Amino acid sequence: MIKIKYAFALLIVILAVTVSCKKDDDDGPIGPPPRDRGEEAIRAQDSIEKFLQTHYYNYWEFQSDPDNFKLRFGKIETENDTVVPLIDQVVSKEVRDVVDNSVVYKLYYLEVRKGGGETPHFSDYTTNTYDGRLMNLDLFDSSVIPVRFSLVESPGSQGIIRGLQQAMIEFKGASNIISNPDGTLTFENYGIGAVFIPSGLAYFNFGAPGGLDPYEQVIFSFELFESEVADHDNDGIPSYMEDINNLDYQYLMDDDTDGDGIPNYLDDDDDGDGRLTKFEIEIINGVLTFPDTNGNGTPDYLDPTI
Numbered sequence: 023m024i025k026i027k028y029a030f031a032l033l034i035v036i037l038a039v040t041v042s043c044k045k046d047d048d049d050g051p052i053g054p055p056p057r058d059r060g061e062e063a064i065r066a067q068d069s070i071e072k073f074l075q076t077h078y079y080n081y082w083e084f085q086s087d088p089d090n091f092k093l094r095f096g097k098i099e100t101e102n103d104t105v106v107p108l109i110d111q112v113v114s115k116e117v118r119d120v121v122d123n124s125v126v127y128k129l130y131y132l133e134v135r136k137g138g139g140e141t142p143h144f145s146d147y148t149t150n151t152y153d154g155r156l157m158n159l160d161l162f163d164s165s166v167i168p169v170r171f172s173l174v175e176s177p178g179s180q181g182i183i184r185g186l187q188q189a190m191i192e193f194k195g196a197s198n199i200i201s202n203p204d205g206t207l208t209f210e211n212y213g214i215g216a217v218f219i220p221s222g223l224a225y226f227n228f229g230a231p232g233g234l235d236p237y238e239q240v241i242f243s244f245e246l247f248e249s250e251v252a253d254h255d256n257d258g259i260p261s262y263m264e265d266i267n268n269l270d271y272q273y274l275m276d277d278d279t280d281g282d283g284i285p286n287y288l289d290d291d292d293d294g295d296g297r298l299t300k301f302e303i304e305i306i307n308g309v310l311t312f313p314d315t316n317g318n319g320t321p322d323y324l325d326p327t328i
Contacts, residue, residue, distance in 0.1 A: 138197025
């Protein structure tokens with residue numbers, strides 16, 4: 023049995039991992055323009071792959087004692103080292119840049135344990151611990167207490183960086199959660215992993231508190247305990263289903279049917295017809311359905327003429 027106990031304080035946090043920077047006009051001299059995102063992606067991938075070739079993680083400790091495992095990294099010091107380098111243990115996926123859609127990143131992540139519970143959607147809430155490190159392994163942000171994140175921007179929470187979001191959705195939460203008499207929770211078979219994030223999927227030219235400079239690649243390790251399907255605007259449609267322009271892109275800020283400047287996942291009247299979305303959808307036998315009253319191929323909740 024694989025367990026972990028925590029005093030369960032759920033926090034919606036805005037830490038370095040959730041930083042969203044914006045420069046005001048009166049902040050002083052304007053710095054140089056941002057670097058080309060395509061060129062920076064190439065440089066970032068080279069930097070990350072060099073790290074993966076020269077570093078390892080403590081996989082033997084997980085194999086011998088998974089109940090008390092804490093992920094850590096180390097540098098391979100000599101050619102005679104018998105440890106397996108990270109480059110031979112990670113997997114990767116392609117992730118598109120949301121600023122420049124022509125740029126596609128190769129995002130490397132390490133799956134120590136996938137987990138046995140539910141897989142979060144890209145817009146869900148997750149409960150997890152994490153730590154964020156620079157490529158020299160200096161720690162710049164962490165939480166050893168489980169915290170609750172929104173995987174996208176939402177009221178009261180700025181969401182996590184895209185690289186961490188895209189890694190987290192490859193894992194699952196705990197297979198079982200036990201409430202203990204002392205008020206703590208026990209999580210069994212939860213997800214454990216790490217992701218090696220290029221600056222374009224992290225903070226790019228902004229940097230972040232904790233010693234993170236612009237254009238730095240970062241590493242986030244995490245333990246994923248559980249997830250919750252999010253409906254940020256409470257309109258009856260889960261937020262992940264409001265990515266209507268490209269379901270494979272997994273980005274919600276560019277879906278705005280009525281053009282009012284509010285993306286659909288935060289808009290309780292998606293088509294701007296004065297009738298709330300929740301009254302233009304139906305749940306039949308527990309299944310969410312989308313009526314199309316005039317049969318024009320556009321569901322009522324996205325059709326301002328209905």
